[in-house]
Every structure is written in structure tokens, then in C-alpha cells.
Amino acid sequence: MNKTAQAGQEPAAEGRHTGDPRTDVATALHQLSTLVHGIYTRISERHDLTPVQARLLCVLLDGPRGMAELAHCFGVEKAALTGLMNRAERRGLAQRSAVPGDRRALQVTLTDAGYQAATAFHAEVSAELDRLVSPLAPDARERFGDTMAEIIARCRASGCADPR
Numbered sequence: 447m448n449k450t451a452q453a454g455q456e457p458a459a460e461g462r463h464t465g466d467p468r469t470d471v472a473t474a475l476h477q478l479s480t481l482v483h484g485i486y487t488r489i490s491e492r493h494d495l496t497p498v499q500a501r502l503l504c505v506l507l508d509g510p511r512g513m514a515e516l517a518h519c520f521g522v523e524k525a526a527l528t529g530l531m532n533r534a535e536r537r538g539l540a541q542r543s544a545v546p547g548d549r550r551a552l553q554v555t556l557t558d559a560g561y562q563a564a565t566a567f568h569a570e571v572s573a574e575l576d577r578l579v580s581p582l583a584p585d586a587r588e589r590f591g592d593t594m595a596e597i598i599a600r601c602r603a604s605g606c607a608d609p610r
Contacts, residue, residue, distance in 0.1 A: 503564035
């Protein structure tokens with residue numbers, strides 16, 4: 447018999463608190479991540495994109511990126527990124543070009559079609575995520591936003607994977 451059952455308590459089910467604030471936050475973050483990923487996947491499919499293509503397009507909305515930087519951002523080897531870029535170029539969503547002054551380096555930019563796809567996808571995801579948090583009171587939304595911004599800033603500062 448497990449300790450929870452011995453104590454006469456129900457085991458913690460998904461969505462229920464365990465009493466340990468660290469576990470509660472970790473569980474909630476995991477569940478929120480799963481929920482957001484599901485939204486992202488569903489909307490990417492509506493836009494005839496894979497989730498990774500949608501992510502690439504959204505990252506490129508910030509401007510051109512080098513292939514090495516993108517590989518780091520996605521946590522993949524350059525060869526895997528090359529495959530992703532080949533597919534994006536075939537679809538006319540992005541293009542690679544030489545970096546001025548460095549013949550070996552390539553930068554990636556959105557095409558007009560890629561920009562339109564990225565902005566449409568981003569707008570729909572943003573609207574869906576806004577609906578997700580809309581029931582929160584304004585002060586709770588602000589605290590939630592501030593907390594997320596702090597976590598993201600710490601992650602970027604410590605060299606964690608790029609949370610885009």
C-alpha cells in the first residue's frame with residue numbers, strides 16, 4: 447500500500463494539488479504546456495503547417511536569423527534544420543541567402559507568403575491564448591504575465607533553450 451493510501455488520502459490526480467507547492471507548480475506548468483501545445487498544433491494544422499514550421503515562421507517574424515542560430519534555437523543539429531528549411535523553401539515560406547562578408551554563412555528570411563502565413567498563424571494563436579486567460583481578473587492576468595516574463599527572462603539569461 448502506498449503512503450497516500452495509508453494516510454487515508456486519495457492519490458493526487460491530474461489537476462489536483464498534492465500539497466507540495468513545487469509539485470503543484472510543476473504539475474500546473476506541465477498541464478498548461480500541454481494545453482498550449484495542443485492549441486498551437488491545432489491552429490498550425492488549420493494553416494496547413496506543421497507545428498515546427500509554424501514555430502520557424504514565428505521566430506523569423508523577428509527578422510533574419512542565421513542557420514547556426516536557428517539550429518541552436520530549435521535545439522537541433524544543422525542537418526536537421528537543413529531538412530526543415532528545404533521543406534519551407536519548397537513551399538515558398540522562407541529562403542536562405544548568403545550573409546554579406548561571410549561566404550560560408552547563410553541567413554534565413556521569410557518570403558512574402560511566409561510573412562503572411564506567420565502573421566495569420568500568430569494572430570490566431572494569440573487570440574486563442576487570450577481567450578484562454580480572459581476569465582482571469584485583470585490583476586491576476588497582470589501578475590500571470592509578469593511571472594511568465596520573469597521566467598522567460600531568467601531562462602534566456604541562463605542560456606536555456608530559446609522559449610519562442
